[in-house]
Every structure is written in structure tokens, then in C-alpha cells.
Amino acid sequence: ERITQTVEITKHVVDIEEKGVKLRLTIVDTPGFGDAVNNTECWKPVADYIDQQFEQYFRDESGLNRKNIQDNRVHCCIYFISPFGHGLRPLDMEFMRALHQRVNIVPVLAKADTLTPAEVERMKNKIREEIDHYGIRIYQFPECDSDEDEEFKLQDQALK
Numbered sequence: 482e483r484i485t486q487t488v489e490i491t492k493h494v495v496d497i498e499e500k501g502v503k504l505r506l507t508i509v510d511t512p513g514f515g516d517a518v519n520n521t522e523c524w525k526p527v528a529d530y531i532d533q534q535f536e537q538y539f540r541d542e543s544g545l546n547r548k549n550i551q552d553n554r555v556h557c558c559i560y561f562i563s564p565f566g567h568g569l570r571p572l573d574m575e576f577m578r579a580l581h582q583r584v585n586i587v588p589v590l591a592k593a594d595t596l597t598p599a600e601v602e603r604m605k606n607k608i609r610e611e612i613d614h615y616g617i618r619i620y621q622f623p624e625c626d627s628d629e630d631e632e633f634k635l636q637d638q639a640l641k
Contacts, residue, residue, distance in 0.1 A: 490530055509555065524576040531555045531583045557620065558584045561591040568607040577617045585620040588612065 493508045511527050534553045541550045558580055562573060569577075577586055588608060593601050612619060625637040 524579045555584050558586045560586050560588050564592050569611045574615050581618045587620045
């Protein structure tokens with residue numbers, strides 16, 4: 482089935498169980514930003530959505546019946562960056578700058594399999610430089626526990 486382009490903010494909820502731990506994962510799909518003729522403040526609907534979810538959770542926490550609170554806060558933004566071009570677009574920088582105070586941002590190089598390993602490395606380095614230059618805070622993986630085995634530590638380091 483062909484996946485159509487998202488035109489509005491859409492929520493998909495998936496229940497996951499791993500090793501006896503149940504987790505409800507909510508994926509919030511946002512429209513392709515930068516596709517419009519006028520992209521001025523096109524990140525505003527996403528920022529407003531994130532703020533609304535935090536406000537709703539705060540209201541629920543402040544209420545009397547706190548047993549059945551659903552946590553719909555946005556905890557992570559996976560931000561896909563176009564592999565075509567020379568790093569971040571001005572729209573990417575503005576979008577991440579508007580959101581980095583609200584949510585953890587994990588930048589991902591989209592369609593990286595269309596590039597050679599050398600191109601991927603060059604692109605990642607360019608994006609990292611631009612993120613640092615513009616003062617955008619992205620998610621930093623925490624250090625792994627000292628009691629983990631060496632293979633896990635090496636895998637953790639590679640991911641970072």
C-alpha cells in the first residue's frame with residue numbers, strides 16, 4: 482500500500498511489550514515542512530502541539546484524579562534532514578532552534594543509503610558543525626553503565 486504524504490498532525494498509537502514491560506508508544510507524524518510557498522513560521526503548529534500536550538499533562542497532574550493520567554507529552558523529535566544539498570537548510574535551523582528548548586531532538590540523515598559512506602561522513606560532520614555553530618541543543622546519549630560488557634560499550638560508543 483502506498484503511503485500518502487501527511488497534510489496534518491496525525492497520531493499513531495502502538496502498544497509494545499518487551500520482557501514483560503508494557504509501553505504505549507505514540508508516533509506523531511507531521512506534515513512535510515518546507516513544502517509550502519510561504520514557509521514563515523511553518524514549525525509553529527508543531528511547537529503549539531508540543532506545548533498543548535505539556536499543558537494537558539500539567540492540568541491532569543494538578544487535578545484530583547491522578548490515577549489514570551495518560552502521558553501524551555512529546556519526549557523526542559526525530560528530525561529528518563535531507564541528504565541532498567550541503568548541510569542544513571535555513572528552514573531546518575529555524576525549526577530546530579524553535580523546538581530545542583521544548584523537546585529532545587535527534588537529527589537523522591534521511592535516505593542515507595543513497596549516499597556513499599564517505600558522503601555520509603562528510604554530511605554528518607557538516608551538519609554537526611552547523612548545529613554547534615547555531616547553538617542548537619540536540620539529544621546526547623547518556624553514558625552506559627560501568628557494569629556493561631565491552632561489546633555493549635563499543636556498540637554504545639559507535640551509536641554516539
